[in-house]
Amino acid sequence: MLGPVPIRAYALCIIAGIVIAVLWGEKRFVARGGEPGTVTDVAVYAVPFGLVGGRLYHVLTDWTTYFGPEGNPIDALKIWHGGLGIWGAVALGAVGAWIGCRRHGVPLPFFADAVAPGIVTAQAVGRLGNWFNQELYGAPTTLPWGLEIYRRVDPATGITDPLAGVAVDHTPIAVVQPTFLYELLWNLLVAGLVVWADRRFRLGHGRAFAVYVAGYTLGRFFIELLRTDPATRVFGDIRINVVVAGVVYAGAIAYLLLVRKPREVPPFPPRVPRVAAVHPGRPPAHAAEPGGSAATEPAAPDALRQPAPAAAGEPPEGRPDRTP
Template sequence: MLATLAAAVPATIPSPDRGVWHLGPIPIRAYALCIIAGIGIALWWGERRLVARGGRPGTVLDVAVWAVPFGLVGGRLYHVATDWHVYFGPGGDPLGALQIWNGGLGIWGAIALGGVGAWIGCRRHGVPLPIFADAVAPGIVVAQAVGRLGNWFNQELYGEPTTLPWGLEIYRRVDPATGLEDALGGVALDPTPIAVVHPTFLYELVWNLAVAAVVVLADRRFRLGHGRAFAVYVAGYTLGRFFIEMMRTDPATRVLGDLRINVVVSAVVFAGAVAYLALAPKGREEFAQPDPPAGSETTEREDA
């Protein structure tokens, strides 16, 4: 029976044969669907956690109206800035900088500019930003995990060749109409892999789920407040990203000799998160979100 089971389990992890499907002239991109699903999970979970902390139902969605667009723009700006040569270097494609559907969102830019959007939304709805950040922290890192599935569909962000049983099969994708290679929009017509590599996107996915669990457990055990739950998320995520980033083989901007820029940024952000954890006030602040002013848009929506 064990021999039969072993034979049934694949020796490697296959990649999807494509990352884009077409509904008539409309392309349905797996990467975009994963991002949308992740945002949905973050909103749902963040809502539950904020209400438990004294927030009004619907506030997370109200703040997300500001935070999500800011975060998407910030994530894309960071990606383009750190991989500028792909778009603006010799032989680059400047218009590709706008094609977010082809992948390429930098978490650092998303968090930084998304935080600006969240700050605006929080001010408009009477929620201190640290309380909001603590509420949405585990949902954000789970959203990142779900987003990493998009890298699987896109066959991107992987590591060196490996013989380990969880190696990822990479296929040559082509445009069926022309036979020309198309790594993102094409289809794998030949099931023979051209490489078997470390699935670094999967390592990060698993790590992110573990970080979410740590944030929740630490929050329950120590009643984290004043932004410290968010700092645990940032410290945990950057710790894993530091090592996983060094395993990746995709082109990246190099700094300080031959270090990938995201390795350096991970180390700096990790240090900042740990310092914040050490210096921030202990315990959880008391909070009761004030009712919106009479006649405001929020009041009208709640009365409808």
Template sequence: MAPRYGGRVSTAFLAYLPSPDRGVWHLGPIPLRAYALCIIAGIVVAIWWGEKRFVARGGPAGTVVDVAVWAVPFGLVGGRLYHLATDWRTYFGPGGDPVAALKIWEGGLGIWGAIALGAVGAWIGCRRRGIPLPFFADAVAPGIVAAQAIGRLGNYFNQELYGGPTTLPWGLEIYERMDPSTGASDPLGGIAVDTANPIAVVHPTFLYELIWNLAVAALIVWADRRFRLGRGRVFALYVAGYTLGRFFIELMRTDPATRVFGDIRINVVVSAVIFLAAVAYVAFVRGPRETVPPEAFVLAGVEPPGAEPADDRAAATVGDRSPEEADGAEENGDTPDRP
């Protein structure tokens, strides 16, 4: 979102965090958008880390990638739908731009919608591979919150999701950006015109959330190892940790947002409700970790753990034959070559 400050801020005696001078680079006619690249990088990290954890917990290799084929598109659509539902005036209100609702590369993904619809996609993928959804969710939870941290870097390049003015040393400089070809204001696709004189110095709430998300990732990995959590409790712990931080960070933000119950940002309310639900899940759900059923390994084309390898079974079968059966099989070419 474009900053709405009237004058410029002097930083002659203070060293603040600079914003990037732009969020889009052009490779010929092709725009390279930092926000989109950060989202893609986050997805790659989530799949890579999720795959390592999934296999370490006893799942067949390659499953996370297969499930992600369903979960990622569902999650992107869900995230965008939530953003449109909670910020519909920007696109469909007076003076809005309905076409911009399709421009997902310019920013605007709601994590609640991404998780909700992404879970539907993951459920479909897990059913196709014979994997319990809670088992899958627990494996990928740290990767998801790490991906959210990486995605917040996209907000940095877009100069969005910031807080109010501050004089703290880590205050973020906001620059005026303009289209160099037309001179028109362009906060997302433009280039900063004067980085020596920012128009505002604000709380970098995107950075606060990035750091918090990485802390949550470390917490749930530790808790999972310490208590051997299962039944979806790792995922619920991630949700509880993330929403706790988001509740307070959301209160610091000053960008336009849908307000409910008078003058409360809608994401503050949603964070509180989901936090309570996640804490209740962690507190009341019990039971050992799930095990992956053998059919899941069959569907993945690999041997289940503890199964006798096919070559050993074949050798054992030949070895169990009587001499007469072995001689007959050898005449028919059914035995392996002997040295």
């Protein structure tokens, strides 16, 4: 607790992951030729969008928990109770990053390649929160690294509370496969793969980000099959995240095969401002005259031009000098 505000370990893990992603992404962005501070500026848009997207995905794929007969719609807003879908976080976070990149004149693929390993590392750190929440686990196991699940209750009411409650005894009620731990380790391997592939092949135009997406979804596909916690099922009895992982993996592989452009080289060309319409016979209003500033009025036709006043001691233009 921080005064009256409860501090959740899950939230601290997410914050730590965001900090790592921004700092590492900033370092890689500058090393690739970008302007310092840009990643932090773009993160101001990407992070809030990502949090909203992650929550939306969770709520939409677990609709009955909040809007079913026994659900409470207000609980959909209680993000501190857990429930963020990485698919929605990355998708809507990319929209926020696109907005930030446009404001700073940076191509989104260039930005995505720089932050890719930091993002998957942030996911690994965020998975530590699942250990504190006793969630995202698999079937019972006798392996030495099995996750011990304890019964937690609210001391004030005695009601079971897996998130904020305390363990009532020291005997676990189950020992299960820690699938969140498998994903954590896999994410770190993917981060290393992205860094290696990026250096080895000088990936650009979003291909380093595609390596991250392909690597993550490949591992998530098989890890998801080990999980036994409640989840939305589609196509009979398939967990929805298994289907999403397979579809996104195929898209990432297709992108890697189709995009063959070399790495972008900053500085990037500035965005071209919109030009006012040009009428026949009249130069554009913003056209600059040689050696001067931009003209504010169109030049008058030759027939309407008045001769310039003569300087002292000189005859006017077109008149002979009658001085005796």
